Amino acid sequence: MSTSSAGLAKKAGYTNVRVYLDGEPHWVKDEYPVYASNKFVATGNIVLIDLRSAAKSAAGRIPRSVSIAYDDLEDRIEDIPKKAPIVLYSDNAEEAEDGISDLRYEGFKKVSLVKGNIQGWTKSGGAIEKGPVVTDIKWIRKLGKGEVALASFNKAASGQDAGAIVLDVRTKDEVSGGKFKNAVAIPLDELGSRLSELPKDKKIYVHCTSGARADMAAQELNKNGFKASFLIANVNCEGNDCTVED
Amino acid sequence: MKRTLTKIIPFLVMASFLATGCTQENTQAAKAAKPAVEQVAKKNVYKGSVVGKSNKAKSISIKVGKGAEAKTIMVAFDDNTKGVDHATVGHASIINYEMRNGKPYATVIKPKLAKLPEGVTEIKTEDLAEMIESGKKFTLIDSRPSGRYAAGSLPTAKNITVAKMKETKGAGILPENKNELVVFFCGGPT
Numbered sequence: 001m002s003t004s005s006a007g008l009a010k011k012a013g014y015t016n017v018r019v020y021l022d023g024e025p026h027w028v029k030d031e032y033p034v035y036a037s038n039k040f041v042a043t044g045n046i047v048l049i050d051l052r053s054a055a056k057s058a059a060g061r062i063p064r065s066v067s068i069a070y071d072d073l074e075d076r077i078e079d080i081p082k083k084a085p086i087v088l089y090s091d092n093a094e095e096a097e098d099g100i101s102d103l104r105y106e107g108f109k110k111v112s113l114v115k116g117n118i119q120g121w122t123k124s125g126g127a128i129e130k131g132p133v134v135t136d137i138k139w140i141r142k143l144g145k146g147e148v149a150l151a152s153f154n155k156a157a158s159g160q161d162a163g164a165i166v167l168d169v170r171t172k173d174e175v176s177g178g179k180f181k182n183a184v185a186i187p188l189d190e191l192g193s194r195l196s197e198l199p200k201d202k203k204i205y206v207h208c209t210s211g212a213r214a215d216m217a218a219q220e221l222n223k224n225g226f227k228a229s230f231l232i233a234n235v236n237c238e239g240n241d242c243t244v245e246d
Numbered sequence: 247m248k249r250t251l252t253k254i255i256p257f258l259v260m261a262s263f264l265a266t267g268c269t270q271e272n273t274q275a276a277k278a279a280k281p282a283v284e285q286v287a288k289k290n291v292y293k294g295s296v297v298g299k300s301n302k303a304k305s306i307s308i309k310v311g312k313g314a315e316a317k318t319i320m321v322a323f324d325d326n327t328k329g330v331d332h333a334t335v336g337h338a339s340i341i342n343y344e345m346r347n348g349k350p351y352a353t354v355i356k357p358k359l360a361k362l363p364e365g366v367t368e369i370k371t372e373d374l375a376e377m378i379e380s381g382k383k384f385t386l387i388d389s390r391p392s393g394r395y396a397a398g399s400l401p402t403a404k405n406i407t408v409a410k411m412k413e414t415k416g417a418g419i420l421p422e423n424k425n426e427l428v429v430f431f432c433g434g435p436t
Contacts, residue, residue: 001360001389001408001432001433002360002387002389002430002431002432003360003361003362003363003366003430004389004408004411005387005389005406005408005411005430005432006362006363006366006430007363007366008408008411008412008415008416009411009415009416009420009428009430010363010364010365010366012415012416012420012424013424014420014424014425014426014428015424015425016425016426016427016428017363017365017366017427017428017429017430018366018367018368018369018427018428018429018430019360019362019366019367019368019369019429019430019431020368020369020370020371020374020429020430020431021360021362021368021431021434022370022371022431022434023431023432023433023434024388024390024394024398024399024400024431024432024433024434025433025434026371026434027371027374027375027400027431030371030375032371032375032400033401034398034399034400035398035399035400035401036396036397036398037395037396037397037399039396040396040397044396044397085397085398110397110398111398112397112398169303170302170303171302171303174302187303188300188303188305188320189303189304189305189320189322189349192320192349208300208302208303209302212298212299212300213298213300213302213303213305215298216297216298216300216305216307216320219297219298219307219318220307220318220320223317223318
């Protein structure tokens, strides 16, 4: 962490070394803006939003930008995926910073700005794209390490994949309200003592209600030689009728 | 004040995409301290990074040990556990526990606080923001992995991961004049 680096700098002869211990999370919590690297803007799996007018966006924008003029941001908030990293820019520093504040207020956790806005982008030699503006947001979340794709999970949950089983690690109380028909239910806190109930030759897709416990369970299983992956999605069951929302 | 931060001309430093973490870089130091880790385990304490927490299942996963020695342990907690809020995913915790029916139960959870190296002082958000805004000449270094830096960092910050710092001593990024102010930060206490 930063303190190790500070120690190394000190050792290298730097005399005036300080550490911002609270770090980036605190900076964000105190509502200060953060800035994306230009490479992230160019190639990251992001939603890039041009807050300027559609006319300005059509005349020249950062490639892959979606046009949402600042005045329309509130109306289009539902169209922006909550889990996506969002990068904003404008030609006006205040507008970009209002944009980041608004989105954070709406619950977006990963919002950043283009360094120096469109002017900074151009000045650094960034590519510019022209033509009719794009207004549709097309963003697909990339699976994290150890995650199972929703389609694979659904196939197993509906009993159409003989090579995989679904493991439900919610509590007994939660399971009593309903579960997937084909799922094996073992609460997370009992998993360690009930490993023998699970097959080692099949894929195990673990779910809970959001993904936090499933992640922990999958790690535990993989440590013990199982082939487990976990589902990040909201799962709600009534009887054998379960809804899964990404 | 916050509104004017972008006045500062941003540095356009491309991230070097060498992955190493705020939380993972102490591999060598931890290996050297192996006997200490074993000693700690006997005292019914887990020290490490919290990798999972479920309030519904009342369970915390904590990664203890480093490198090849690393393992993840699931510790249960209950309403009597003190300081459950100190266990947050991605942050370092110290968990005192007791064994019940062969399973560890957390009794007291404390955050593992960062220690400043000698001669190094802390800076708080407000002072840092003011320094950036006023355009004061100093070097701000983000020690987090390059991917995190790329996704969003503080204005004017440049990226030197801890591994890179060990390797290069910050050559080319840290100021030539060693009396100039350098401020380091990462993802908060880990």
